[in-house]
Amino acid sequence: MTKKPWLTGLVAAVLFLSACGSLIQAEDYVEDNYAFVNAIQSDAGDNSRAMMYRSDKDIEGTIAELSDIQEPEQIGEKVEGRQVMVYDKEFIILTEDPDNPGSTLVEVAEDEFVRNHYNPGFFTGMFFGAFIGNRFGSGWSQSQATRCARGGCYSGGGGYSSIPSSTTGGRGSGFRGGGPGVGK
Template identity: 35%
Template sequence: MRDIGSVVLFSIFAAFIAFFIFDSGDGADNGMSGTYNEQSYESLPEEPTRGEIEDSLDGQSYTSVETMIEETFPQLDTVQTDRGRSEIYMTSEYNLREVEELIVEEVKPEDTGDRQGDKQALIYPDNFVILKESEEEAGLILIELAEKEFVQNNYSPSFFEGMLAYALLNQAFGTNDWRSTQRDRCDNGGCYGGYSMYGGNSGSFRGSSTRGGGPSVGK
């Protein structure tokens, strides 16, 4: 009887420890969650051909960049935080420069950043459009349609160095010194450094419960 009682007590103790470990791991999200699970990217969403995309845009007159992107490109993921929301779209039919030109031609932004290699940013009245070459999938362009609140509260200032002047970012966010304020926030908990399909670097931000849709941490 003593041996049976010991086994029962040990089993209860082991279950408690396992619950505590897994429950603690979920607490590192800092309010960020995604919509896709671990199997999300075994196959990417189906995408119209280049010709089909151009035919669908022919004769259109968009006044909203949100509508233009939603109706043109397949959605890959959603990143939701308690400080804003970001929708992730994708295309393998165009390179980064072509995607930029396609979007700007349809809906002119308030400001356009200087393209920095594999990334670009466009500022609209209510959103940022951040274009980025996928680090995981060759030839895939990620199109992040992010609320200004999301960019202001989650992005690392270093992401925009050489691309957008801080005066433009201050104007977009209605602040006097966003760079300094955000750097202090980043030092205390890590910041977002652009969407990464499979989780990116280790840190406090991720886009879903596993690898699908995880944003990388800013450097």
């Protein structure tokens, strides 16, 4: 019987990969398994973005499902119907879907998008100590709060606290998308 070295190599590779655990990332799982809702592109010149999806599970079920796929670095406390999972290069922000009870809006936002567009107050009560300050730098909270006071900060779930332009109609709603600087 002739040995096939490629078959031995293939079996070794499969065993090695299965020993490494799941290779799928939470972000990829969300993209492949949840309904796409909206894409939000940064207007800060950094090419960062956030992608919005809908899970048919509640927040707790969605967190359990995503944690099984990829363990987050940190999971924030649930506050006012929203909770945050923090990964190496992105945040996954979960919000109770106001239009579909029992469903969850799942926003996958790159670190730079969160740094440049989120109001620091959004994270109040979710994380202990200086987690956000350590992630974005000790002065981020104060400088971002000052910037947000002038308007234009993102409030998660596709909504903005205010936009300093003449096309602000409807921007205060709980779910609205299009991205920073994009009128609807």
